[in-house]
Amino acid sequence: MFDFLPPALILLAGALLIGPTRGVLRTAVVLVFPLLTLVAIWQVPDGVVLSLNFLQYPIEPIEGSAVRRLFATIFALMAFGGGLYAYRQARWYELAAAYAYAAGAIGVSFAGDLISLFLFWELMALFSTVVVWCGGTPGARAAGIRYAIMHLLGGVILKVGIEGVMVHTGSIEVQPMLANNFDTWMILIGILINAAAPPVSAWLSDSYPESSPTGSVFLSAFTTKTAVLALILLFPGEPVLIGIGLFMVMYGIIYALLENNIRRILAFSIVNQVGFMVCAIGIGTQLAINGAAAHAFAHIIYKALLFMSAGAVVYRTGFNKCSEVGGLFRTMPLTAVCGIIGALAISGFPLTSGFTTKTMISQAAANESLVVVYFLLAAASAGVFLHAGIKFPWFVFFQRDSGLRPKDAPWNMAVAMVFFSVLCILFGVAPELLYAYLPYPVDYQAYTPGKVVFYLQLLLFSGLAFFLLLPLMRRTETISLDTDWLWRVALLRAVHWLAAVLARLGAAVKVLGDRIGRRLGTRGRALFGSDTREGEQVHGIFARAWPIGTTALWIAVLLTAYVIFYYLG
Amino acid sequence: MSASRHDKGRAANNGNEVLRNKDDAWLARPSTIRLLWRVFALVLVASVVAQLLFKVKGYFGVDGWLGFGAVFGFLACLLMVLFAKVLGWVLKRDDGYYRKRDDV
Numbered sequence: 001m002f003d004f005l006p007p008a009l010i011l012l013a014g015a016l017l018i019g020p021t022r023g024v025l026r027t028a029v030v031l032v033f034p035l036l037t038l039v040a041i042w043q044v045p046d047g048v049v050l051s052l053n054f055l056q057y058p059i060e061p062i063e064g065s066a067v068r069r070l071f072a073t074i075f076a077l078m079a080f081g082g083g084l085y086a087y088r089q090a091r092w093y094e095l096a097a098a099y100a101y102a103a104g105a106i107g108v109s110f111a112g113d114l115i116s117l118f119l120f121w122e123l124m125a126l127f128s129t130v131v132v133w134c135g136g137t138p139g140a141r142a143a144g145i146r147y148a149i150m151h152l153l154g155g156v157i158l159k160v161g162i163e164g165v166m167v168h169t170g171s172i173e174v175q176p177m178l179a180n181n182f183d184t185w186m187i188l189i190g191i192l193i194n195a196a197a198p199p200v201s202a203w204l205s206d207s208y209p210e211s212s213p214t215g216s217v218f219l220s221a222f223t224t225k226t227a228v229l230a231l232i233l234l235f236p237g238e239p240v241l242i243g244i245g246l247f248m249v250m251y252g253i254i255y256a257l258l259e260n261n262i263r264r265i266l267a268f269s270i271v272n273q274v275g276f277m278v279c280a281i282g283i284g285t286q287l288a289i290n291g292a293a294a295h296a297f298a299h300i301i302y303k304a305l306l307f308m309s310a311g312a313v314v315y316r317t318g319f320n321k322c323s324e325v326g327g328l329f330r331t332m333p334l335t336a337v338c339g340i341i342g343a344l345a346i347s348g349f350p351l352t353s354g355f356t357t358k359t360m361i362s363q364a365a366a367n368e369s370l371v372v373v374y375f376l377l378a379a380a381s382a383g384v385f386l387h388a389g390i391k392f393p394w395f396v397f398f399q400r401d402s403g404l405r406p407k408d409a410p411w412n413m414a415v416a417m418v419f420f421s422v423l424c425i426l427f428g429v430a431p432e433l434l435y436a437y438l439p440y441p442v443d444y445q446a447y448t449p450g451k452v453v454f455y456l457q458l459l460l461f462s463g464l465a466f467f468l469l470l471p472l473m474r475r476t477e478t479i480s481l482d483t484d485w486l487w488r489v490a491l492l493r494a495v496h497w498l499a500a501v502l503a504r505l506g507a508a509v510k511v512l513g514d515r516i517g518r519r520l521g522t523r524g525r526a527l528f529g530s531d532t533r534e535g536e537q538v539h540g541i542f543a544r545a546w547p548i549g550t551t552a553l554w555i556a557v558l559l560t561a562y563v564i565f566y567y568l569g
Numbered sequence: 570m571s572a573s574r575h576d577k578g579r580a581a582n583n584g585n586e587v588l589r590n591k592d593d594a595w596l597a598r599p600s601t602i603r604l605l606w607r608v609f610a611l612v613l614v615a616s617v618v619a620q621l622l623f624k625v626k627g628y629f630g631v632d633g634w635l636g637f638g639a640v641f642g643f644l645a646c647l648l649m650v651l652f653a654k655v656l657g658w659v660l661k662r663d664d665g666y667y668r669k670r671d672d673v
Contacts, residue, residue, distance in 0.1 A: 139668075257653040258661065330594050366628035374628065379645035386646045401597065449623035456616045457638030464613060465646035472650055478661040488667060 006050070006062055007040040007072060008107035008120065011079060015099035018092055030087045030095060034080035037106065041072045048112050057172050063112030067293050067439035071229045072109040074297045075102055078221040078304060085308050085416035086214035089315065090134075097130035098218040105222040109229060113172045114162045114187075117230070121158065121194075124223060125151035131219055135211040143210040146484070150193065150203040151223075158190025174233050179240060188235060195227035195278060196271045197244050201251060202484035204271060209263035209320065213311035216263055220307045221300045224270060228277045228296050232439075237284025242373060245279025248272065249380040256387035257473065258480045260321050262310050262396055266303070269346065269388040273299050276377065280361040283368060286440040291360030293438055298353035298427055302345035305420040306392065309339030312413050313396055316406035323475040327401035332408045336397040338417035345424040347389030347459060348381055353424050355455065356431035356446040363444065381455070382462040389459070390466045395475065613639070 014033025021029050044064035052059045079102040086095060104127060107120030129151070132144040164183030166172050179188045196204040208219045235241065252272025259265045273295070280292035312335045319325050329336040341352070348354035358381065365374040409417065427434045435442040466473075595601055617636045627633025632641075 253649055254653045254656060257650060258657050260664075327594075327597070329596065371629055375632075375641075378632075378641065379649075382642040382645045383649050386649065398596070448626075450625040453616065453619045453623050454625045454632070454638040457620070457636065458642035460613055460616050461639040461642040462646045464609075465643045465650070469647065469650045472654055476661065477664045478657075479664060479666060480657065480660040481662055481666075482660075 004043045005040055006107075007037045007044065007076070007110065008103045010040050011037045011076070011099055011103035011106060015096045015103060018096040018099065026092065027087055030083040030099075031080065033099070034076050034083060034102075037079070038073065038076040041069055041076055041106070044069060044072075044110065054115065057115060057166070058113065059116055060112030060173075061107070061116040062110045063174070064110065065439070066437060067229070067232060067289075068109050070293055070297060070437050070439070071225065072106045073437075074225075074300050075105045075109065075222060078102065078218075078300055081301075081304060081416050081420055082214075082218045082221070084419070085217055085311075085413050088410060088412050090212065090214040094131060094134035094212060094215055097127045097134065098215070101127035101131060101218060101222055105226045108226045112174055114165065114174060115172055117174060118155070118159060118162055121226075122155050124226065125155055128219060128223055131215045132207045132211050134215050137210065140210040140212075143207045146488075147203055147207040150200060154190050154193030157186050157193065161186025161188075161190055176236055177234055179235065179238055188238070188240075191227050191230045191234070192244065192278075194223050195231065195274055196224055196248070197278065198247050198251065199483045201248065201271050202482035205255065205259075205264050205267040205482070206484060208267045208270075209261050213315040217304050217307045217311055220266070220270060220303045224274045225296050225300055228274060228281070228292065231278065231281045232289060232292060236281055236289055239282055241278050241282030242370075243282075245275045245277070245282055246373065246376050246380075248275025248278060249376070250383075251275070253380065253383035253387050255480055255482070256391070258478075260323055260475050260478060262313065262320060262322055262325070262392070263307065265322075265388065265392055266306050266310055269306075269384065270303060272380070272384060272387070273303065273346065276358060276361055276380070279373065279377070280364060283361075283364050283370065283373070285364055285368060287360060287367060287444060288364035290435075290438040290440050290442055290444070291357065291364050294357040294360060294434055297434060298345070298357040298424075301420050301423045301427075302342045302352075302354060305338060305342035305417060305424060306346065306388070308413065308417045308420065309335050309342060310392070310396070312409035312417070313406075315413075316409070317404055319404075321475075321477070322395035322399075323477060325396055325402050325404060326399040327397070328404060328406065329397040330401075331405045332397070334414050335409045335417065336393065338414075338421045339397065340393050341421040341424055343389045343393050345428070347385035348455065349385075349389075349459060350447070350452050350455060351425065351428045353427035353431075353434075356428055356434070359446060359451060359455070360444055378458065382458050382465075385459045385462040386466050390463055391473070394466075 011033055014029055014037070017029045017033070018026060044062060046064045046066075048060045048063045050060065050062040052061070079099060082098060082102075083095065086098070090098075101124055104120045104122075104124035107123065108117055111117035111120055125148070129144050129148040132147050133140060135141075135143075161183050162172070164186060165177075168181075168183060177184050177187075179185045193200055193203075204224070208216050211219055231238075231241065248271050252268045252270070252275060256265045256268035256272065259268060277292040277295050277299075280288040280295070313325060313328060313332065314320055316332065317325060317328075345352035345354040348358040362374060362377050362381075365377060408414065431446050435444070617639050620635055625633050625638070627637070631637060
């Protein structure tokens with residue numbers, strides 16, 4: 001059938017083994033299985049490798065291609081880096097859930113048909129919810145439930161679309177399509193929900209910061225980026241994605257600027273970065289798709305690095321908010337340096353992976369003469385530096401001295417952070433290492449003197465704007481309302497209002513019923529007499545105690561009548 | 570810049586992991602911060618001057634002008650911060666907004 005193991009199953013086996021093993025053996029499982037998965041990923045050749053039949057449908061759980069291997073590779077690398085970061089601090093069930101979640105993402109990467117894609121999609125939804133719950137606080141439990149509802153809803157919408165496509169076209173192939181009928185729109189919406197597209201972007205910033213310091217590292221990587229891969233495979237060049245992507249880019253910046261929670265700032269910047277990718281997929285040229293794939297790859301690394309840095313701070317200080325920390329560079333220098341490298345990479349500074357991948361997307365917009373898109377992306381690049389590039393390190397590691405003197409990150413967290421920092425710089429100085437594995441041949445020069453000068457000006461003057469506008473960005477102990485207000489508050493209020501109206505209606509009906517009951521009671525007593533009298537002895541005609549004999553007599557009369565009528569009939 | 574203003578006498582809010590050292594970090598000294606501002610100003614000027622040496626090939630004409638990236642970056646950030654500020658007046662709520670609703 002096939003001469004290698006499906007990569008997703010290897011990681012799933014790893015997830016299952018984390019529970020029963022202990023000590024060194026568990027550490028080995030955590031660190032070795034992602035690497036075994038990585039080896040298996042690179043054994044997958046192009047084309048359909050495995051084909052089965054299920055209810056007359058040809059299921060193709062493993063189909064290889066350059067872009068699929070690229071995403072699977074970064075998911076496996078992420079599982080390894082996340083495992084290294086978390087294995088000494090996280091609970092075993094969080095690690096197991098995170099590995100099953102990663103296995104789901106790798107499964108989606110290789111899914112050649114919509115049925116297997118859906119199955120792995122739901123596997124991710126399930127285990128990512130568990131990862132959110134591992135936050136362990138009441139807030140995490142509630143956020144996990146909201147997260148699960150959103151993803152189950154997204155899954156149902158996706159399923160409706162998939163079934164529609166199955167029925168109407170007879171094909172369940174994962175292949176490019178356009179959102180031009182109900183079925184394909186449902187698929188697109190189902191995927192966009194996972195990409196944290198508007199109007200439901202709030203699920204991401206609601207749940208990720210509630211997870212544990214280690215859990216958010218895993219969460220940052222898989223769900224939105226599998227959605228990006230699904231969009232690349234199913235909707236390349238779908239024009240509606242350009243607008244959606246640009247909205248996400250701006251939304252992420254504005255909300256991150258308003259935010260006080262450290263990890264929520266980073267969560268908003270995931271939406272912002274995924275917006276760049278979604279926009280690129282909408283542009284749909286070979287350069288744009290290459291840009292989206294490369295940017296997703298680079299993004300997973302630097303975003304995980306940022307969450308690692310933030311996670312180390314939360315782990316050491318127990319604080320989650322910018323207004324509670326500050327000045328941590330004194331005792332957490334390594335965490336600060338790694339956080340700054342991640343921040344520079346997300347901002348797309350030259351010599352970091354963000355520069356060599358994000359500029360591809362801008363170039364693709366320029367090549368297609370999309371003036372507005374190009375300038376909005378340039379403005380957004382400046383905005384990224386503002387909200388994540390400086391804001392995150394500034395408020396966490398510098399600004400005022402909070403007086404906190406926590407120890408630097410534990411050694412395993414530090415090693416994971418250094419590993420990802422090195423990758424951020426490696427793909428920045430040697431982008432061809434990444435370009436070689438992109439879906440289309442790359443004919444793109446990241447470093448031209450003009451481009452470097454342009455982006456340096458853009459970013460450095462954003463930095464100037466940040467420090468000059470600092471008084472406008474004072475941290476407040478606040479949250480910002482999002483569309484989830486509609487179901488968390490407005491819907492709740494509507495339900496309460498409806499309940500109050502129904503209760504009032506019920507009371508009115510009861511009053512009416514009582515009145516009718518009383519009236520009927522009076523009538524009845526007039527006909528049959530009262531059911532009680534003084535001394536509480538039963539008195540009404542149907543309430544009186546009758547002797548057994550009388551009852552037997554009546555039964556005999558009834559039976560006789562029955563026999564007579566039967567005979568006559 | 571503002572680090573120096575807040576540095577002294579800031580009481581810690583967590584008793585356990587906290588030591589209250591006198592702040593002697595090099596990066597937090599006012600003299601260092603003045604130096605950093607000067608270096609930053611030089612770098613800013615250099616980034617614009619560099620455009621005289623390396624021509625920025627604009628895609629749409631306007632983006633090839635001298636200092637376009639600088640002005641565009643600065644103004645974009647200014648607009649975003651102001652827009653966020655205005656939006657904040659409408660959208661910002663107290664931290665416990667949802668918790669108060671028994672929603673946690």
